[in-house]
Amino acid sequence: MKGAYWVQGAAAAALLLGSSVALAQQDGQGQGGTQEDMLAEEGGVLGGLRPGSTERIGAGTAFNPSISVILDGVYKNTFSGDAHEPGGFVAGHDHGHGHGHAHGMEEGFQLRETEFAFEASVDPYFDAFAMLVIEGTDTVDLEEAYFTTTSLPWGLQIKGGRFLSDIGYINRQHAHEWDFVDRPLVSEYLFGDHGLQDTGVQLNWLLPTRTYLKAGVEVLQGETSGIATFEGEMDVRPEWIVSEPDGSNPRRERTDAQDLPFDDASGPRLFTSFLKWGPDLGFDHAAQFGISGGYARAFQRMDEHSQGLRVETWDGDAWFAGVDAVYKYDGGGYLGQGDLTLQGEYFYRNIDTDFSYFNHEDANEWERGTAAADGTSGRFQQDGAYLQAVYGIAPRWRTGVRAEALGIAKNQAWHDRDEGNGFADFDTSYRYSLNTTFYPSHFSYLRAQVNLADFASDDPSNGDRHDEWSFMLQYNLSLGAHGAHPF
Numbered sequence: 132m133k134g135a136y137w138v139q140g141a142a143a144a145a146l147l148l149g150s151s152v153a154l155a156q157q158d159g160q161g162q163g164g165t166q167e168d169m170l171a172e173e174g175g176v177l178g179g180l181r182p183g184s185t186e187r188i189g190a191g192t193a194f195n196p197s198i199s200v201i202l203d204g205v206y207k208n209t210f211s212g213d214a215h216e217p218g219g220f221v222a223g224h225d226h227g228h229g230h231g232h233a234h235g236m237e238e239g240f241q242l243r244e245t246e247f248a249f250e251a252s253v254d255p256y257f258d259a260f261a262m263l264v265i266e267g268t269d270t271v272d273l274e275e276a277y278f279t280t281t282s283l284p285w286g287l288q289i290k291g292g293r294f295l296s297d298i299g300y301i302n303r304q305h306a307h308e309w310d311f312v313d314r315p316l317v318s319e320y321l322f323g324d325h326g327l328q329d330t331g332v333q334l335n336w337l338l339p340t341r342t343y344l345k346a347g348v349e350v351l352q353g354e355t356s357g358i359a360t361f362e363g364e365m366d367v368r369p370e371w372i373v374s375e376p377d378g379s380n381p382r383r384e385r386t387d388a389q390d391l392p393f394d395d396a397s398g399p400r401l402f403t404s405f406l407k408w409g410p411d412l413g414f415d416h417a418a419q420f421g422i423s424g425g426y427a428r429a430f431q432r433m434d435e436h437s438q439g440l441r442v443e444t445w446d447g448d449a450w451f452a453g454v455d456a457v458y459k460y461d462g463g464g465y466l467g468q469g470d471l472t473l474q475g476e477y478f479y480r481n482i483d484t485d486f487s488y489f490n491h492e493d494a495n496e497w498e499r500g501t502a503a504a505d506g507t508s509g510r511f512q513q514d515g516a517y518l519q520a521v522y523g524i525a526p527r528w529r530t531g532v533r534a535e536a537l538g539i540a541k542n543q544a545w546h547d548r549d550e551g552n553g554f555a556d557f558d559t560s561y562r563y564s565l566n567t568t569f570y571p572s573h574f575s576y577l578r579a580q581v582n583l584a585d586f587a588s589d590d591p592s593n594g595d596r597h598d599e600w601s602f603m604l605q606y607n608l609s610l611g612a613h614g615a616h617p618f
Contacts, residue, residue: 201613203245207238213599244265246263247264257279288336289333294328295325298405321515343407349404353399358430358480359429368389391489392487401425415460424453426448441490441491443488444489447483453476465526486552504549505548528568536562555591562584564581577606579605
């Protein structure tokens with residue numbers, strides 16, 4: 132009898148032990164336990180700097196993706212004037228193809244952006260980040276989707292995928308990080324609606340110095356920005372409405388194909404570099420200074436008119452250079468009172484292009500050279516800058532002022548295909564902004580802003596200017612875990 136009890140007890144113990152092992156194996160297959168053990172075994176540090184890493188894990192749990200949703204809405208009212216686009220930069224407010232993909236704010240209420248961000252540690256060697264942005268209610272854009280290495284030696288780090296370039300200061304920031312409702316003019320009109328955003332790889336190096344010093348290079352595809360655009364080998368075959376001599380039987384027919392003079396420059400086509408330095412100013416003060424530049428071996432643009440029966444093309448290359456500076460003072464007051472941030476950037480771009488013009492009239496063959504500027508070469512030479520200050524006027528309250536200019540030292544841009552070589556000099560455009568922001572908590576803010584735009588005319592021959600007063604009211608709410616923003 133005792134032997135039977137002993138057998139039953141042994142069987143029960145074996146069953147219990149087997150169940151525990153099975154459960155442990157199931158847990159080990161999940162993301163949390165196994166990866167934590169891997170990091171512990173390989174010397175990783177959760178939530179902190181990894182060996183060779185220059186950036187921290189974003190937020191929240193280290194292995195299950197942290198998910199955040201950021202709601203951004205704006206009310207805009209233009210109560211005086213109508214400034215349109217600043218002179219010389221008509222083609223700057225799109226993705227560089229001249230197709231009018233503008234993302235400017237409209238009058239009245241609008242859902243400007245809804246951001247969905249996902250970030251996590253993948254394993255001891257990689258972190259990953261992705262952000263989807265819904266613009267308005269129907270346009271979905273993959274803002275960023277990239278990995279970063281965490282274990283390279285000597286302070287090196289590689290970033291790969293689609294990301295916002297590290298040139299300048301504000302370019303890598305998302306809209307909810309800005310101190311003003313709108314992007315600075317120099318960033319928008321020299322690099323595009325989303326700044327310089329592209330697909331490629333970045334290598335950065337955190338130098339072993341007593342103060343912060345970081346250098347980096349980026350190799351990018353160079354497809355759609357204000358400095359690098361690509362069309363590739365292509366032709367146009369627009370439709371033409373034809374009919375019988377008496378006007379009967381109207382019908383659509385395709386014209387003959389016209390090959391466009393674009394070089395098929397395979398990617399990558401854009402190369403950038405940057406250097407950022409942060410001196411040691413003590414406990415209450417901090418600053419960062421940067422220089423950056425880049426070269427694009429393909430700047431290609433096509434504008435179609437009259438349903439494609441008239442085509443203008445630009446084909447060439449481009450380069451840019453700029454400087455940026457940020458200073459921050461911690462006033463020590465309650466909830467940000469007395470804090471001060473000074474920030475500014477300057478950029479210059481030079482685009483060398485060859486212009487070609489094609490015309491298809493009266494359903495005849497394509498004609499080349501019917502415009503005075505056809506076959507000529509010229510340069511877009513343009514620059515811009517902004518300077519802003521933000522001060523904590525009371526607990527949870529900040530006010531900011533900003534001054535901006537486009538075409539300061541030079542504003543040479545395309546004007547008219549029928550005059551000379553098509554290029555002309557435009558006047559300088561300005562914009563001034565004043566805002567006040569209230570922060571109920573770290574996860575939300577409400578902002579009121581007034582802009583005065585004083586833009587140069589898009590016709591350099593008359594010298595007229597266009598003024599506009601506008602008022603904007605913004606709300607921004609952050610749901611879920613969201614990583615700390617860089618300096």
